[in-house]
Structure formats: C-alpha cells, structure tokens
Amino acid sequence: MTPETFPQMLKGRRNDRGWSQQRLADALCQDSGRATVTRQEVYRWEAGRRVPKFWLPHIANVLGVTREALERAITESCVPQPPTLAELLPGERPVAELSATHRRRVGQSTAERLSARVHALRLADDVLAGHDLVGPAFRELDSAVTLLRESTQTEEVGTALRVAVGELAQIAGWIASDAGRHDQAERTYRLGLSAAREAGDATLAGQLAGSLAYQWSNTHRESDGVELAEAALTEAGDEAPPRARALFWDRVAWAHTKTGNARSAMRALGEAAEALSRHGGEDEPTWLYWVDAGELQVMEARSFTELRRPLRAVPLLNDVLSRYDATHAREMALYLSWLAVAYADANEPEQAANVARRMLDMSTDLGSDRTAERAQVVRMSLEPFRDVPEVREILSAA
Template sequence: MRGETAAQMIRRLRKAKGWSQARLARETCRAAGVALDTLGRQEIYRYEKATRTPREWLPFLAAALGVPVVELEAAAATRAEEATPATIADFLPDGDPLAPLASRLGRRVGKAQVGDLERRVHGLRLADDVLAGGDLMGPALRELRSAVRLFREGSHSEEVGRALLQAIGELAQIAGWIASDAGQHTEAERIYRLGLSAAHTAGDATLAGNLLGSLAYQRTNTGDVREGLTMARAALQGAAEAPPRARALYWDRVAWAHTKVGEAQPAMRALGEAGEALGEHGGEEEPDYLYWVDAGELQVMESRVYTELRRPLRAVPLLRDVLGRYDATHTRELALYLSWLAVAYADANEPEAAAATAERVITLSADVASERTAERVRVVLTRLEDFRDVPEVRDVLDSAA
C-alpha cells in the first residue's frame, strides 16, 4: 500500500496476520535471534502510534511481518502529512470481541428482544442528560455486558444479528461516553473500540463514525491531540452518506481537534462545514441518537473554539445566548458551558464577571459525579489566579481552597 507511514504499515500488516502487539513483539525478537522479552508490547504500541521510530528493530520487524525491508524503510521516511488518510478500519480492536460462541447456549433472539434493548439504550441516553458518569457507570456496563452476551450466546437470524450489533454499537457509544465522564478513559477506549467493531461488522458507517468521533473527542481532551485529530478526520471520511446532523457532529469534532492542536483557520473552516451540514437537515431518516444535535449545540462548540483560541469578544455573546435558554435540569452541561464563559470573561479582562460565573460553576459541580466538570473547575481556578488581587476573585479562590 503506497503512501503509508511506518506506523500505519506495521499496524496494517500485524492485523492482517491476526496478531496482537505482544505477538508481534515476540516474533520480532525471534527474527532478531534475541530473548523473547527483549522487545515488549509497549514498544510495538509506540511504533504504531508513531511516538517512537523502530530504527535498529526495523529489519527484524520487516522479517516478522513478511515485508521487504526496503518497503518498511520507505514507509519510515514518509511524513504523516504525506500518508494515506486513516480510515475507520485502522482503529478496530485486535481480534474479534464479538465472535459468536462455537456452541450457541442461549435462547432464540427475535425482534422483540432487539426492540427492548434499543429502548433501554435510548433510556440510558436520556438519563445521561441529567445524571453524570459516576452515577451511570455501573448500569451502563451491566447493560453492555448483557447485550454482548445476548449476541454471542443466543441464536438469531442474520437480520436480527445485524440489529443486535447496531444496538451494541449504540450502547457502547453511550457507555463509553459515561465511562469517559467518570474519568475512566482506558475503559472508555476499550468500550468505544468494542462498539466500533460492532458497527463495522453491521455495516453501519454512520454509527461507526459516531463511535470513532467520540473516541477522537476523548483523545483530544486527554492530551494526545494529534491522534485525536487523525481519528476525527477518519470518522468524517466515511460520512459522505451519513444524515446531515451526523455530518454536522463529525465536523464539530474535527473543529475541536484542530482547535486543540492550535490550528485556528482549519478549525474555523470545520465549524462552517458543520453549520452547512446542519442546514441540510430536514425530514430524512436518521438514528435516534442524533436527537441532541441542533443549532444550539453547534453554537456551544463555536463558542468553545473561540474561547480556546483566546477570542473572548466572540465567545462571550455566543455563550450568554446559549445559556440564557439552556435547560437548567442538565446540571453537568450547564456547569461545563459556564466554565467556558468564566474563562472567556477572564480573557476579556472582566475578572469580577469571571469570579461570579466561576462561583456558579463550583456550586453546580459540587454534587455532580463527573470528572469533566471537576477538570473544568480546575481550569477555571487556574485561570483566575492571574486576578487574585481582585477581591471578588480572591474570595472565590480562597473559598475553593
């Protein structure tokens, strides 16, 4: 395959062999004639993430993967921006976590059971609107385990099996979101990749894009911003046939990833694309999970982008407009959006307004079991330190301490 980086080639060839990263590490050691634990799984992980270059291991990796060393050397010389764009398939989990058991042990599964599962998934989504990840983590994981067991152990038609996989994918998306909100990022990634496998197997490109976009959003917010951008763009790449609101959501995540990387103009263009996609929304068929994507949500993302790019004169009016009509029962989101407003006020050199808004953020966050809101409180308090000499700010900082 032309235009690959070494990271992409190693991952593609490893997955084609059905090997885990640990297996590739062992086979590379065999090719090098050294002890099997000389090269660890973590090193393969770093090679595939492009955070480290194989260098002296390169010929032995080539031998283990069965590729001429010159091809791997050429890939190693390819810069990431010149490489073939990543696709959703590049982020599927190793193996097949949804492989049916050789002997079906459970009952016959029909459309009624699938419909019941779909209703529970949507109920979990609605619960997430008003409850935080720490409150919903247990129920979400129980539902996901039950759904996977139903698919693997039950007997069902091809049609029902595909519907089950779609329900598992949707459940994994909301369960991953809940786990991420609870601060369980490793668990969230595992869940997202499980759902990605289910959506991919079911042939549901829109759902697969939503799952990979959700994982991209987590990666972008937890430090690996370049990888997050790669994921967000891969999710968008397969979105040509997705409904307008799905495409708007994918573009929003691309905008945020560009923002976190520090690329202002691409972020602005992505926001424009999101708005255009949403403008095409009409009476088309679309998945239930897109119910929350509307002009208000795009406005929130736009204001967050402006805040992150330190453009408070644009961010403040947008946030005040959204917050003026926001549902107060959605406590977590209200606290999050207010946190962006507090930072924007600070950037606009309005410390008194920033302090008053920060106080609301802290009060709302006190009883919310969300790592997202806890992190945003820390961000706001750090930003306010620049204005400690202002009495209103000092009172908030001292009270928080």
C-alpha cells in the first residue's frame, strides 16, 4: 500500500471530521492563539504548494494525529517549490500597454530629471508623513506614467523611464500605505512591478514586491506576506547588490516574525547581516541610501519585541534611539513604540510609561496611520498596569 502523502493525510483527516478548509483554519487559530491561518493557507497545504512547520503540533492536536505521523507523511510528499513572483502577483497591467496616438520624443536628460524628482520625494518621506505627501506623490506618478505613454524614446531612454516609474511607484505606494490607503498602495506597487520587469530591473522588482509583502505582513495577511517576501528575494537573485539583499532578507525576517516563526526569523536576520557585511563600493540604486547596520538593528529589535523577548529588544532599541536623527519624527515615534511595548513585556511599567509618553507626544498630528496604529498598541500594552500612577496618567489622558 502506498504511504499517504501529507496533503492526502491532511485532507483525509479533515474530511473525516466533516470540516471545511475554513473550519480547520479556525480550529488552528484557536489552538495556537494566533489568528494567522487562513482558508487559503490550508488550501496550499492540501495542494502540496506549502509545508507547514510552526503549525505541525497544532494540526496534530486538532486532527487527533501524532506529529510523528505528520512528519512521516511530509517525507513521502514531493518537496514543494516555492511560488514564483509571477504566480503570486499575476495580472499586472503592463506599462507598455498604455499608449497614445500623439507622441513627443524625449531624451536621456528627461529620464535623469525624473529620477532626481523621485529621489527628492524619497528624502521628503524621511521627514514628512503619508497624509502630507500622498497628494504630491501621486501627482508625480501620474505625470511620469503620462510622460512614458505619450512620448517616444530610444530603447535606452525607455528603459531609464520605466525604472524611474517603478521607483516612483514604490515610494508612492509606501506613502499611500503610511496614509492607510492599502488598496491604493497595492495597485501602485503592482504598476511599479510591471515597469521594473519591462525594464529588466530584477532588483527593483524585488524592492516593489518586498514592499507589498511588508504591507501584507502588517495587514493580517501574514502567511501571504511570507510567500511574497521570499519570492521577492528569489526574483532579485544573487546578483542584487549586497544592501538590497540585506533589505530583502530583513523583510523575510519580519514576515516570519509576524507568523510567530522565531527560528526562520532569526535565520533571515542572520542572512541580512551577512549580506550587509559584503557591501563595499559596488554600483547600486540610489534608493538603498538608508540601508545600514542601524536599520538592521531596528528590525532585529522589532522582531524580538514581537516575539516577546524584551530583554533582547530593549538594549538594541535604546542603542539605536541614542543616535537617531530627531528630524525623522515618524521613525523615531515608531521605534519608541516598540521600546515601550518591550518595557511593558519586561514588567517595567514605569519605564514603559515614560517611553510611551514621549512616543505619544511625538506622534500627535504626524499624519501617519502607522504611528496611530502603534500608539493604540502601546496603550493596550499598558492596560495591565493601570494601577501604576504613571501608567494611569497616560491612559486617562488617552
């Protein structure tokens, strides 16, 4: 008799209980205490596209089968290939499809001016929040797409224009996401991905897909975020500049963190540090200017905080904040929010309250949905300590 594969065993035990895929997903969420399994994820397991690791003991619990039996079934299964970026993000509208009858010819200087405007928008995003920039960002993007579709150019200039549109779509999508416009951000990332692919820029394609993966990880699509972050890293390839690889590994780490997979998150953080260590004078896109050891340290600290390891997170965050540029108010407020939560998890409510006060004061009227959401998380982390005077003062004011 042929041994059962894992997809066969999972589907068979689920059907034995008369459960739908959604019912199994709900049972796994309840057993684990993590609301991160979706019906779509169960479908992927049963289709042999993914193999669960973190979820194996919970699958064993809810289906009444031993973990050893599940692991034996996995060894009988074909090793699934990770989905490609094209499979995960099908149907982007190619920029090349945008056409017009009357065209004007543009040259390299036009592409260079557009690239400079994109970088200026990035620098503005360092000090301004999403609600302040979303209007100007999308006016710039609309103008760039119009320029591309209503002009003629040499192949070299056309490639440069597509790269600029892709880079502009990435920063505009990031700004839209910061403003809480997640659907608009996703559409924009997909448009940029199309432009990057037409330009043959795999590193930029990885940046756009990784940005969307990061959004998914933060908007209750954690499993999808893992798949897309890993696919973005694969599409960028080993030829991507070291700082780009470090950034993409950082996003993989965060995606695994959001699913509670500590081992995979720590491995990805190690890969990010290794990639960054190889940086040294190579040609690279200008959008990598902000990726450095400090940013990797922030991601490491955030991961430790999310995974409830405050003793690892607190010193890292304090070190970063001691030398961070105070003009970057949004990022500083976000980092303070992680520090406040880490202090609360470490059972240091007075310290948590002091940091929370700084964070809440700094984030007032910032115009960022991300800081608003983090402020709510900070308040929730303080609730168990309401009897502490410093905490009560902050919660009462809120």
